[in-house]
Amino acid sequence: MSFGKGHNLHLIDGSAFIFRAYHALPPLTRKSDGLPIGAVAGFCNMLWKYVTDEKGSDAPTHAAVIFDHSSKTFRNDIYPEYKANRPELPEDLRPQFPLTREATRAFNIACIETEGYEADDIIAALSCKARDAGGRVTIISSDKDLMQLVGGGVEMLDPIKGKPIGPEEVEEKFGVGPERVIDVQALAGDSVDNVPGAPGIGIKTAALLINEYGDLENLLANAEQIKQPKRRQTLIDNADLIRISKSLVTLDCDTPLDFTLESLEVRDPDAEALLGFLAQMEFRTLTGRVAEKLGAEAPVISATPVAPSAGGAGSAPAGAPDFPQIDRAAYQTISDAETLAAWIDDIREVGYVAIDTETTSLDEMQAELVGISLATRPGHAAYIPLAHVAGEADLFGGGALVEGQMDAEAVLAALKPVLEDDAILKILHNAKYDYKILARQLRDRGGIHLSPVDDTMLMSYALYAGAHNHGMDELAQNYLDHKPQPIKDLIGSGKSQISFAQVPVAEAAGYAAEDADVTLRLWEVFRPRLMSQAVTTAYQTLERPMIPVLAAMEREGILIDPQHLSRMSGAFAQKMAQFEDEAQELAGTKFNLGSPKQLGEILFEQMGLQGGAKGKSGAYSTSADVLEDLAAEGHNLPARVLDWRQLSKLKSTYTDALQTHVNPDTGRVHTSYSITGAQTGRLASTDPNLQNIPVRSEEGRRIREAFIAAPGKKLVSLDYSQIELRILAHVADITTLRQAFKDGIDIHAMTASEMFGVPVEGMDPMIRRQAKAINFGVIYGISGFGLSRNLRIPRAEAQAFIDTYFERFPGIREYMDKTVGDAKRDGFVRTLFGRRINTPNIDAKGPAAGGAKRAAINAPIQGAAADIIRRAMIRMPEAINGLPAKMLLQVHDELVFEVREDAVDDLIMAARAVMENAAEPAVKLSVPLVVDAGVGDNWAEAH
Structure with missing residues (x-):
């Protein structure tokens, strides 16, 4: 028919x-x-x-x-x-x-x-x-x-x-x-x-x-x-x-x-053929449903799970098997050379090992090694105690070593060949910490340098950035349905907290070996997912190679002038007192500027200002946003409180705190970088945080003056120029912006000329400032409300600026709409380099909706900028090898080096070449990357 x-x-x-x-x-x-x-x-x-x-x-x-x-x-x-x-x-x-x-x-x-x-x-x-x-x-x-x-x-x-x-x-x-x-x-x-x-x-x-x-x-x-x-x-x-x-x-x-x-013509399924295929694929659930629907007998599906295979580096089960139950009591304690040798043989046979170190502190520069745990199969883990002590005093306060522990130097010497063997994969969680701890061991033999390494924290980050945190305990509960033993069960908390060195070996062994076991299981879960979710390249090129690079930067640290900081703290205290007097005079009463409750009552009850809203605590909100809105309306008191808060934060966070972070052995500050600190790939700096020092304020410049070069050396800063705008021009395919960057034109002046029809020559600086605010604001999906606050202009005028901007550059709106659409469809966005950034709140309703959309719009741009500087940092050690220079700091789009005075020009030439070509060959940008360089005796001069 x-x-x-x-x-x-x-x-x-x-x-x-x-x-x-x-x-x-x-x-x-x-x-x-x-x-x-x-x-x-x-x-x-x-x-x-x-x-x-x-x-x-x-x-x-x-x-x-x-x-x-x-x-x-x-x-x-x-x-x-x-x-x-x-x-x-x-x-x-x-x-x-x-x-x-x-x-x-x-x-x-x-x-x-x-x-x-x-x-x-x-x-x-x-x-x-x-x-x-x-x-x-x-x-x-x-x-x-x-x-x-x-x-x-x-x-x-x-x-x-x-x-x-x-x-x-x-x-x-x-x-x-x-x-x-x-x-x-x-x-x-x-x-x-x-x-x-x-x-x-x-x-x-x-x-x-x-x-x-x-x-x-x-x-x-x-x-x-x-x-x-x-x-x-x-x-x-x-x-x-x-x-x-x-x-x-x-x-x-x-x-x-x-x-x-x-x-x-439509034909009914043939039960035998269909069920045979489904059984061959081992689809048990679907096979059962199809058999029931077709009135046929479901075939028996029998499959033996693949076990971990022996062999080369990183060999692993192709599919994650059913793991045995975790039993802390079943783990081994290694206390003799024969048992250690057997474990080393097992590691070589399997081809990989999960490792975790136990120490006396979270500060990798000063922590001392207490023990090492190993795991080669799920459920097969052990702990090697090295420095547990008896009594209330820890080892470094004079306590005596507990008997039954092997000589630490001998253990480390036996492990060093395995841990540095390129044919054996080392699996860790937060590998940078252990990498630095082990690099400080056996110093007379050059330390222990782990290679190659897989990091389950970075695997999770590559897979699930933006979806959840990446700590081991949270991942174990999410992906293994297991809650690891909390550390406070062993060391307590608060004033009664003890060092891990004081924990009895029998108790420490179960806790420590469990960490290695959990790490190995997470690796078996995550490794196949890297490939299936198309993030293997991102993990291997953007995450894992950062471990040794950051470890070297953190170990090097940067020299600090504590006297300069002390003088600044005194000056800040005096200025804060002045702001406090002025604020109290404006309020007509004395009050604690650090008390949100007192400030709210004065602003919204005593002074009757509009915009007061009480939170769940019953107190008025006096957040920075609230105070900035009031200051924009011409109210002096909230403006003065903002000034006081800014100085208070700078004093407590930097001029006071930095002095306490100077390492007594090196005289330097050694920040710690978190590779997973931001979902877009930006690094986060902690203990101390060196990435949030104000860039444009006089106070921020003076704080940077405290970061100094060693005698006979200079600090060199290399900073990407407007990298996120350049990426926007590329991804949104904005011809005028791309050409302006190629021609080296003042991009903000060009934007103002496009938007407002004014010539670039002799442009009013205020018009350029407005265009600059919009240029950078658009990257973050800024609203008319946000721009009005930034420029302190009426909201309608700010919205008109944004509307004009999108009319002049329609590709940007299309990029935004497409990005949000992709995020809604897929639940994630990607950068140019394959980084996956999850957007779990993209379908949120109410106030959270705008923030989720703005984050999705910004993520591929900020993420690509973060990827580019990561690629540069990964290549930098080889590029500057042989020069008397060290890479010390990374602050968003900036890298800071310390270099001998006679090699400054050579360093700038080598480092700039790496940074300006960092996107290639993975991505050929349609706009050039430009890097500005500065040199000085301190960071402020170099920046």
């Missing part, structure tokens, strides 16, 4: 199903052999849902699943750069593609692909044939590229939302009907598929133009009549490229088909 009126053809976008399944579901491997099958499992579940869903009058008479055959198609002959920017397929996804074809055939659904053509072309050809034959077509996909086919008996169905997509929905998305979608896409282009389009013209502008001129050819023929000069010139200059773009986005209804519509 021929296909015609009354027939309904369903066309399933198979490639979309695969990628949806891959990204939406956790990774899964077949236990019998470790084959990746997560995407296949999701694909089968989606097909089963499709097959079993009630469709009523929409039930298909004919159906097919359509796949892409390969990446190269006829479009590459038209435009070789087509889809050139597409990332490589994840390693674990590639072998799953043929399995999805097998799955389709197992479900007894036609499986179609054609060499040289995309799935969309096959869908177009089938849709046209079915429509011309008088039948109906339902395309099961939400792909925007297929929306040009809608109408005349063809509709789409969003498989996730279950909502039909007809002409109205298409017009809502594109601003034109389906018949003009191609014209809009040709103008707007597509950065994902590398369709060029017209630079600076997005979907909204393209729709306006097509609606005004009727179609693309008429628009191009009359481009000289367009009043807006920039838009007119863009269309004239890029007419040929726009026509090429149209040929790229137009689906080919004449795609050759070697089958008939009749051959796609």
Whole structure:
């Protein structure tokens, strides 16, 4: 019976199903052999849902699943750069593609692909044939590229939302009907598929133009009549490229088909074939559901989990096995050379070992090693006590070593060859801490330098940045359903807290060995997920290599002038007293400026100012935002309190605290960098925090004067110039911004000129300042309210500035909308370098919604900037090797070095070359990276 009126053809976008399944579901491997099958499992579940869903009058008479055959198609002959920017397929996804074809055939659904053509072309050809034959077509996909086919008996169905997509929905998305979608896409282009389009013209502008001129050819023929000069010139200059773009986005209804519509008639699944395939994949749950539905007997699925394999560095189970129960009492205590030797042999046989150190302090520069724990298999862990002491005094207060412990030097000497063996992977959690501790051991033999290393904290960060914290206890509960023993059970807390060295060995062993065991289990869970979630490259190139780089910087530290800080503390105290007197005079009463409760009562009750809001505590909020709003309205008291708070914070955080952080052995301050401190990849600095010293204030400059170079040396600062704006110009494809950066033009003046129509020469500094505030504010998704506060102008005026900005640079709004859309769809965003930043609150309602969207918009930009400086830092040690120089500090976009006076120029040349080329070869930016250099006897002079 021929296909015609009354027939309904369903066309399933198979490639979309695969990628949806891959990204939406956790990774899964077949236990019998470790084959990746997560995407296949999701694909089968989606097909089963499709097959079993009630469709009523929409039930298909004919159906097919359509796949892409390969990446190269006829479009590459038209435009070789087509889809050139597409990332490589994840390693674990590639072998799953043929399995999805097998799955389709197992479900007894036609499986179609054609060499040289995309799935969309096959869908177009089938849709046209079915429509011309008088039948109906339902395309099961939400792909925007297929929306040009809608109408005349063809509709789409969003498989996730279950909502039909007809002409109205298409017009809502594109601003034109389906018949003009191609014209809009040709103008707007597509950065994902590398369709060029017209630079600076997005979907909204393209729709306006097509609606005004009727179609693309008429628009191009009359481009000289367009009043807006920039838009007119863009269309004239890029007419040929726009026509090429149209040929790229137009689906080919004449795609050759070697089958008939009749051959796609719906067929019931064959129970034996389908159940056989599902059993082969070891899909136990789905196999049971299918067997029950089809009235067949479910086949027995028997699979032996893969065990950890022996061999080279990092060998690991392909699929995470069922772990044995954690039993702290079952762990070993290593107290003799024979047992230690047996463990070392086991480590060499397995090829990897999880390690954890126990120490007397969290300060890696002064902590002393108490013991080491090892694990080679889940449940097989041990503790080597080295410096436990008897009595109340710890070892370094004169206590005597507990008997039964081996000589620490002998143990470390025995472990050193294993820990430094490149063929044996060392697995740690927060590896930088242990790396620094072990580097201080056996100093007469050069220390112990771990290599190679996997860090489960950094693995978690690569996978789940923004989703949760990455401490071991939280990860153990989230991914192992296990709560490790708290350290305070052993050492207590507060004034009664003891050193770990005082903990009895028997108690310490269970706690310490558990840490190594948990670390190994987390590694087995996370390692396959790195590949399945496409973050292996980010982890291996941006996270793990930072460990030795930061450890070296932290060990080096930076020299401090404590007298300078002491003088500043005194000056700050005097100035704070002056602010306090002025504030109390303005209030008409004495009060404690450090008391939010007293301040709130004075502002909102005694003085009757507007904007008071009480929190759960019953006290008025006097946060910085509240006080800044009041100060912007011209109220002097909140402005004075803000001045007092700023100095108070600088005094307590820096001028007072830095003096206490000077290491007595080195005379230097040794900050500690957290690689996972910010979800975007920015480093965080703690104990002390050196990254939040005000950059532009006089007080901040004076604090930087306390950071000095050693005699005969200079401090050199190298700082990326406007790196986030440059990344924005690249990712949002803003032609004017890109060209301005290439030409070395003052970007803020150029923006002001574009926005306000004023010449760059002789520009009013206030206008440039407003443009600068918008330039930087847009990166963070600033609102009219936020800009009004920053510039202290009316909100309506600030919003008008932002509206004008987006009108002049439409690509930025499109970037923002796309980024938020991607975050909502995927639950994460990515940087140019593959860093994944999760956005768990992107669908939040109420006040949190705006913040979540702004964070999602900023994350790929700030994250890319963080990635670039990380790449530079990782390459820097090799680049400056041989120079009398050390890298000391990283502060956001700045690196600070200490270098011998006669080598300053050589250092600047070498370091600048690394920093300005750090994005390559991974990413070829369309704007140049520029690094400013400064030199001085102190940080303020260099910066």
